[in-house]
Amino acid sequence: MKNKFFKNLTYTGWLCLIGIILVILIAIFAPLLAPNDPMATNPDRRWTSTKGFPLGCDNLGQCILSRIIYGARLSLLIGFASRFVSLLIGLIVGLTAGYFGGWLDWCLMRIVDMFLAFPSLLLSIAISMFMGSGLGTVIFAIAIVGWAEMARIIRSSALELRSSEYVVASKTLGASDFRIIMTHILPNCMPIITVIFTMGMATAVLSEASLSFLGLGVDPSLPTWGGMVATGKDFMITHPQLVIYPGLCIALLVIVFNVFGDELRDILDPSHKGNF
Amino acid sequence: MLEYTIRRITATIPVLFGIIFVIFSVLYLIPGDPALTIAGPRASEATVERIRTEMGLNQPFCKRFFTYVKNIASGNFGNSVLTGRPVLNSLCEKLPYTLKLACIAMFISILLGILMGIISAITRGKALDRLCTILSVTGISIPVFLSGLVFLYIFAVKLRWFPASASSLTMVKNPLLPFILPAFTLGIRSAAFLARIVRSSMIEVLNQDYIRTARAKGLNPWRILFRHALFNALIPVITVIGLDLSSYLNGSVIVETIFDLPGIGRFAMDAILQRDYPIIQGVVLIGAIIFIVVNLLMDLIYAWINPKIRDEMMGKSVA
Numbered sequence: 001m002k003n004k005f006f007k008n009l010t011y012t013g014w015l016c017l018i019g020i021i022l023v024i025l026i027a028i029f030a031p032l033l034a035p036n037d038p039m040a041t042n043p044d045r046r047w048t049s050t051k052g053f054p055l056g057c058d059n060l061g062q063c064i065l066s067r068i069i070y071g072a073r074l075s076l077l078i079g080f081a082s083r084f085v086s087l088l089i090g091l092i093v094g095l096t097a098g099y100f101g102g103w104l105d106w107c108l109m110r111i112v113d114m115f116l117a118f119p120s121l122l123l124s125i126a127i128s129m130f131m132g133s134g135l136g137t138v139i140f141a142i143a144i145v146g147w148a149e150m151a152r153i154i155r156s157s158a159l160e161l162r163s164s165e166y167v168v169a170s171k172t173l174g175a176s177d178f179r180i181i182m183t184h185i186l187p188n189c190m191p192i193i194t195v196i197f198t199m200g201m202a203t204a205v206l207s208e209a210s211l212s213f214l215g216l217g218v219d220p221s222l223p224t225w226g227g228m229v230a231t232g233k234d235f236m237i238t239h240p241q242l243v244i245y246p247g248l249c250i251a252l253l254v255i256v257f258n259v260f261g262d263e264l265r266d267i268l269d270p271s272h273k274g275n276f
Numbered sequence: 277m278l279e280y281t282i283r284r285i286t287a288t289i290p291v292l293f294g295i296i297f298v299i300f301s302v303l304y305l306i307p308g309d310p311a312l313t314i315a316g317p318r319a320s321e322a323t324v325e326r327i328r329t330e331m332g333l334n335q336p337f338c339k340r341f342f343t344y345v346k347n348i349a350s351g352n353f354g355n356s357v358l359t360g361r362p363v364l365n366s367l368c369e370k371l372p373y374t375l376k377l378a379c380i381a382m383f384i385s386i387l388l389g390i391l392m393g394i395i396s397a398i399t400r401g402k403a404l405d406r407l408c409t410i411l412s413v414t415g416i417s418i419p420v421f422l423s424g425l426v427f428l429y430i431f432a433v434k435l436r437w438f439p440a441s442a443s444s445l446t447m448v449k450n451p452l453l454p455f456i457l458p459a460f461t462l463g464i465r466s467a468a469f470l471a472r473i474v475r476s477s478m479i480e481v482l483n484q485d486y487i488r489t490a491r492a493k494g495l496n497p498w499r500i501l502f503r504h505a506l507f508n509a510l511i512p513v514i515t516v517i518g519l520d521l522s523s524y525l526n527g528s529v530i531v532e533t534i535f536d537l538p539g540i541g542r543f544a545m546d547a548i549l550q551r552d553y554p555i556i557q558g559v560v561l562i563g564a565i566i567f568i569v570v571n572l573l574m575d576l577i578y579a580w581i582n583p584k585i586r587d588e589m590m591g592k593s594v595a
Contacts, residue, residue: 110287114294117571119563121526122544126556129548130302206419210530213421214545226421233425233534237433247422254417 005267013263019256027072036063038070038223047239058228058242059235067223068246074224075253078138079204083197085143086204090150095181095189097151098158109155115148124207128216135218142207146200153196157189191268199261202254209250225250280579288572293345295564299557300344304337348561354554356547363558366543371562374532374539377462378524380455384463385470385520390510392467393474397509398501400479408471415468420527424461424534431457458535462527466520473516478509511582518574522567 009017026033035052042061049056055064097108127141158181161167167184175183211217212226220227225246232242311328312319328334332343347354353363396408432438438457481487482505490500528541536542540559547555 110290110294113287113291114298117291117295117522117564117567119522119525119560119567121529122560122563125529125545125548126560129551202417206417209419210421213419213530214533226419229421229425236425236429240429243422243425243429247419247425251414251418251422254419255413258417259413 008267010263012259016256016260016263019252020260023072023253023256024076026069027076030069030073034063034066034069036066038062038066039221055245056241059231059239062223064228064242064245067228068225068249070223071225071228071246071249072253074218074222075205075208075250078135078142078208078218079201081139082142082146082204082208083200085139086146086150086200087193087197089143089147090154091186091193093147094151094154095158095185098155099162099177099181099185101159101162105155109152112148112151112155115145116152118145120145121207121210124211125214125216128211133216133219138208138211138217141211142204145207146204150193150196150200153192154189157192158185161185161188195261195265195268198257198264202257202261205250205254205257277580281576284572284575284579288568292565292568295568296345296348296561297341299561300341303553303557304340353558353561356555357552358550363554366555367540367558367562370538370540370543373537374525374528374541377455377459377528377531377537377539378521380452380459381462381466381524382517382520384460385466386513386517388463388467389470390474390513392471393478394501394506396471396475397478397482405475408475412468412471415464416472418465420461420465421530421534423464424458424531427457427461428534454535454537458531458537461531461534462524465527466516466523469520470513470516473512474509477512478505481505481509484508511578514574514578514581518571521570522563525563525566 035054040062042057045053045057045061046059047057048061053063053065055068058064058067093108093112097105097112123145124141127144128137131137131140161184164184167180170180170184208217208224209226209229212220212224213230215227215230217224217227228246229243229250232239232246236243311324311331311333315324315327332340335343351364353367355362356366392408392412396405399405439454487500487505490504491497525541528537528539529545530541531537532539532541533545540562544556544559546552547559
C-alpha cells in the first residue's frame with residue numbers, strides 16, 4: 001500500500017504533504033524558530049515593526065511572528081487530539097453498529113443522527129462555556145460534534161465487509177466476534193479511516209479557530225490564530241495585519257489538509273474519485 | 277413511495293425525542309439552581325421554595341421531562357432567566373433575520389455554485405477548470421470569520437458600498453442592503469462546496485449513453501447541456517442544500533456577531549455568554565428541528581425524483 005501511495009501522489013499532493021510536515025516541524029521547534037518570546041508585552045513596541053520583529057508587533061507589543069509560530073502548536077495539537085477522540089468514539093460505535101447490525105445498529109444510528117442534527121458550532125460553544133475554558137474542554141467540544149460523521153462512514157464500511165467471504169469463513173472456523181473485528185474488519189477500514197481523519201483535520205482546525213475567535217478557546221492570553229484574529233478585528237481599520245497574517249495561516253493549513261485528504265481519497269478509495 | 281415516506285418519518289421521531297431528552301438532561305445536570313437565580317441572593321428561603329414549586333423543580337426527573345415535552349408540544353419553550361420573556365416570542369422575533377440571511381446566502385450559493393460547477397465540468401482538465409477548483413478549495417478552507425472581516429474591511433470600510441453594521445437604523449432605510457455582505461460571506465463557502473459536487477455529477481452525466489446519443493443525433497451542444505444533462509446533474513444538489521442550511525445556522529453565530537445582525541446566531545451567542553439556559557435550549561432545539569425537517573423533506577424529494585435511490589434505500593433498509 002505504501003509503494004502504491006507514494007507512486008500515485010501528484011505534485012499537488014506532494015506539495016500538501018510537505019506543507020503538513022513543515023507545519024508540524026514548525027510547531028515542534030517553535031521555541032527555536034520564534035525570534036522573540038510570544039507572551040512578552042511591551043507598551044513601547046505597540047504597532048511598531050522594528051528590527052528583530054519581522055511582522056511587527058500587536059496592540060500589546062507582542063511579536064506577531066512569534067505568536068503565529070507558537071499558534072501552530074495549539075492549532076495542530078487541538079486538531080489532532082480532537083480528531084483522535086472522535087475517531088475512538090466513531091470506531092467503537094461504527095464497528096459495533098456495522099458488524100452486529102440489527103436493532104443495535106438501528107439504535108446506535110439514531111444516536112448518530114441525533115448528533116448530526118445538533119447545530120455543531122452552537123453545541124461546541126455551549127460545551128466550552130459550561131465546562132470552563134481549557135485545553136481539554138476545547139478538545140472535547142470539537143470531538144463531540146465530529147464523531148458522528150466518522151461513525152457513519154466506518155459503519156457503512158463494516159456493513160459491507162461483514163458479508164465478505166473471508167469474514168464468513170473466519171466465523172465458520174469459530175473465530176470470536178472481537179477477533180474478526182480486530183483482524184479482518186478494522187484493517188480493511190484503515191484506508192477510509194485515514195481519509196476521513198485527514199479531511200476532518202481541516203474541520204477541526206477551523207472549529208478551533210472559530211472557538212478561539214469567539215473567545216471560547218483555550219486561555220485567551222495564549223497565542224492561537226483564531227484568538228489573534230479576534231484581537232485584530234478591533235484594530236482592523238488601522239492595522240489590518242493582525243487579522244490578515246494569522247487568518248492566512250488558518251486558511252493555508254485548512255487548504256493543505258483538505259487537498260491532501262482529497263488526494264488520499266483518490267488513491268486509497270478510488271470509487272469516490274472526483275468527489276469532494 | 278408511501279412506504280418509504282412512512283419509514284423515513286418513523287426513523288425521525290426517536291431522533292427528535294432523543295434530542296429533546298439530551299437537551300433536557302444537560303440542563304438538569306448543570307450545577308446551579310434556577311430558582312435561586314430568579315429570586316436573587318437575598319430572597320428568603322420561603323420565596324425560593326415557592327418559586328421552586330411553581331417551576332416544578334421539586335418533582336422527579338421523569339415527571340419534569342414529561343412536563344417539558346408537553347410544554348414544547350404546546351409551543352412553550354420556557355422563559356428567559358434574565359428578562360422573563362417567553363423564549364418562543366424572542367425566537368420568532370429573531371428568526372426572520374436569520375431566515376432572510378440564509379435565503380440570500382442560499383441564492384448566492386446556488387447561483388455561483390452551479391455556474392462554477394458547469395464551467396468546470398465543460399472545461400474539464402483545462403486551465404479554467406483548474407482555476408475553478410483552486411477557487412472552490414480556497415472558498416471551502418477560508419474561515420467564515422476571516423472572509424467576513426475582509427469583506428467588511430474592503431466593501432464597508434474602504435469602498436463604503438454597504439453599511440458596516442446592520443443596526444436598526446440602517447435596517448429601515450434599505451431592508452436588503454445590510455444582508456448582502458453577511459449573506460455573501462456565508463454563501464461563498466457553500467457555493468464552493470456546491471461547485472465541486474455539481475462538477476463531478478455533471479461529468480458523470482455527460483459520460484452517459486443518452487448524452488452520447490443526443491450528440492450523435494447532432495443536437496445543439498447547448499441544448500444537450502441544458503435540456504438533457506443539467507437537470508439530471510442537479511439531483512445530488514438537493515441533498516447538499518439540506519446540509520447547507522445547518523451550516524448557515526452555525527455560520528450565522530459568527531457572521532451575525534461580525535456584522536451586528538440581530539438574528540438567531542447573535543441571540544444564541546449572547547445567551548451563552550449570559551448563561552441564559554432556557555434560550556440556549558430553545559435555539560439548539562429549533563436548530564435541530566429545522567435540520568431534521570429540512571433533511572427529511574430533501575430526502576423525500578430526492579427519492580421522489582429518483583426512484584432508483586428509493587429502491588436502493590428500501591433494499592438495504594437504511595430507514
